[in-house]
Amino acid sequence: MVGAATVSGLRERKKQQTRDALIASAQRLFAAQGYEGTTTGQIAEAVDVSQRTLFRYFANKDEVALAPLDEAQDSFAAALRARPRRETPMTAMRAAMGSVFSGYADDESGPRRLRALGQTFDLIVRTPSLHATHLRRVADREAQIAAIVAEREGVDPVADPRPRLAAAVFDAALQVASTCQRNEPGELDPRALYAELERTLDALPGIFGHWRRTT
Amino acid sequence: MVGAATVSGLRERKKQQTRDALIASAQRLFAAQGYEGTTTGQIAEAVDVSQRTLFRYFANKDEVALAPLDEAQDSFAAALRARPRRETPMTAMRAAMGSVFSGYADDESGPRRLRALGQTFDLIVRTPSLHATHLRRVADREAQIAAIVAEREGVDPVADPRPRLAAAVFDAALQVASTCQRNEPGELDPRALYAELERTLDALPGIFGHWRRTT
DNA sequence: TGTCACTTGTCAGCGACTGACACTAAAATC
DNA sequence: GATTTTAGTGTCAGTCGCTGACAAGTGACA
Numbered sequence: 001m002v003g004a005a006t007v008s009g010l011r012e013r014k015k016q017q018t019r020d021a022l023i024a025s026a027q028r029l030f031a032a033q034g035y036e037g038t039t040t041g042q043i044a045e046a047v048d049v050s051q052r053t054l055f056r057y058f059a060n061k062d063e064v065a066l067a068p069l070d071e072a073q074d075s076f077a078a079a080l081r082a083r084p085r086r087e088t089p090m091t092a093m094r095a096a097m098g099s100v101f102s103g104y105a106d107d108e109s110g111p112r113r114l115r116a117l118g119q120t121f122d123l124i125v126r127t128p129s130l131h132a133t134h135l136r137r138v139a140d141r142e143a144q145i146a147a148i149v150a151e152r153e154g155v156d157p158v159a160d161p162r163p164r165l166a167a168a169v170f171d172a173a174l175q176v177a178s179t180c181q182r183n184e185p186g187e188l189d190p191r192a193l194y195a196e197l198e199r200t201l202d203a204l205p206g207i208f209g210h211w212r213r214t215t
Numbered sequence: 216m217v218g219a220a221t222v223s224g225l226r227e228r229k230k231q232q233t234r235d236a237l238i239a240s241a242q243r244l245f246a247a248q249g250y251e252g253t254t255t256g257q258i259a260e261a262v263d264v265s266q267r268t269l270f271r272y273f274a275n276k277d278e279v280a281l282a283p284l285d286e287a288q289d290s291f292a293a294a295l296r297a298r299p300r301r302e303t304p305m306t307a308m309r310a311a312m313g314s315v316f317s318g319y320a321d322d323e324s325g326p327r328r329l330r331a332l333g334q335t336f337d338l339i340v341r342t343p344s345l346h347a348t349h350l351r352r353v354a355d356r357e358a359q360i361a362a363i364v365a366e367r368e369g370v371d372p373v374a375d376p377r378p379r380l381a382a383a384v385f386d387a388a389l390q391v392a393s394t395c396q397r398n399e400p401g402e403l404d405p406r407a408l409y410a411e412l413e414r415t416l417d418a419l420p421g422i423f424g425h426w427r428r429t430t
Numbered sequence: 431t432g433t434c435a436c437t438t439g440t441c442a443g444c445g446a447c448t449g450a451c452a453c454t455a456a457a458a459t460c
Numbered sequence: 461g462a463t464t465t466t467a468g469t470g471t472c473a474g475t476c477g478c479t480g481a482c483a484a485g486t487g488a489c490a
Contacts (some may be wrong), residue, residue, distance in 0.1 A: 041477095056438080061478090080475085133347045161414075161419065208419075256445085270447060
């Protein structure tokens with residue numbers, strides 16, 4: 001339920017093809033040589049395209065590396081929109097994340113996409129500059145999520161801080177959960193990560209107050 | 216209580232001087248021409264130093280721009296360490312932030328440092344690449360804060376997710392509060408920002424559950 | 431079929447950043 | 461106080477990310 005609608009023209013199809021090829025080429029090279037060890041020229045050359053063309057498709061090198069995440073983030077927003085309004089915001093976000101993960105199990109191309117996702121996260125963890133850009137993109141997404149939550153709850157998205165707060169707190173939990181989960185690189189296990197996320201979210205209300213003799 | 220101990224050697228003193236001069240020069244130029252509109256060569260030239268030397272003091276252009284934040288972040292960590300252990304983690308962090316802000320009122324050099332801080336935040340908001348680096352640095356600080364909290368509470372800093380969670384949630388609240396407060400650029404009002412932070416932190420437990428007819 | 435709009439390659443250039451080397455001046459040693 | 465050691469700096473040449481401008485090729489559409 002994520003794939004973009006296939007477009008008609010030959011031109012459009014070719015464009016999509018080279019874009020996909022560039023992303024795939026980048027992933028391969030980054031995995032082999034690391035992010036900084038790979039030049040944009042190499043990525044382009046492997047697809048038989050000029051470097052200039054690469055920069056017509058992507059604003060910068062970061063965007064090529066982080067492109068695999070767009071799909072997952074889009075599907076999270078879509079899943080959140082689809083949740084019934086009777087659920088609380090936090091519950092809805094949690095459930096939306098659950099359906100994103102299970103989406104990778106349904107599809108036949110799931111494993112491949114999941115591997116790409118895992119590789120991208122490994123790259124982010126290993127590369128500070130990429131980590132920085134990733135965090136900014138996540139912050140941008142938070143605004144989108146906050147808007148969806150505000151609409152669900154019928155509150156003012158700018159005057160009321162709660163939508164932004166809820167989105168930010170959810171992302172914080174996701175962040176913490178993923179650092180717990182992915183101590184060693186390798187395959188990304190969506191089931192384990194989701195379990196960790198649930199544990200983290202459950203621990204959330206407990207951080208207020210004292211912790212002593214509750215460990 | 217933040218300033219580094221004045222060092223003895225002439226060499227050390229000169230080094231500190233050029234470092235400070237580079238930061239000041241960068242701030243002036245960034246304010247006048249923006250971040251991207253200013254070259255590292257210009258910053259160095261204004262201090263009568265080669266560009267190469269600038270890059271011996273700072274790893275990259277971002278670090279020059281964000282240097283004014285180091286002091287504030289250091290003083291937050293110090294203030295948190297100084298809070299009595301009877302306070303809950305969230306209360307301690309809130310109070311620590313309070314004493315950071317009031318620290319700018321005590322000192323005679325406070326207003327100047329506060330203006331520098333405000334300018335830096337304006338720059339961050341206006342400059343995406345700087346925003347990205349800033350977020351990564353904040354994430355790095357979170358680990359430090361989490362470690363302090365873990366020690367305060369006597370829990371394991373890696374096995375227990377709560378320290379990291381508390382630090383991340385606090386930062387999320389700070390982030391939301393500051394976007395509420397600083398809609399238009401200009402002077403940074405620490406009193407108003409702290410009031411907004413308190414309001415945001417108070418709203419935090421309320422984001423769980425439903426919001427309807429509670430607006 | 432011919433025109434038009436769009437995509438691409440080439441090239442020249444800027445700015446961030448780095449390694450190597452020579453030079454100068456503070457600092458430590460005698 | 462003279463000398464040897466050490467640390468900081470400037471210069472230079474080079475790589476890489478990224479951009480503007482122009483020319484050439486190729487799908488779209490009448």
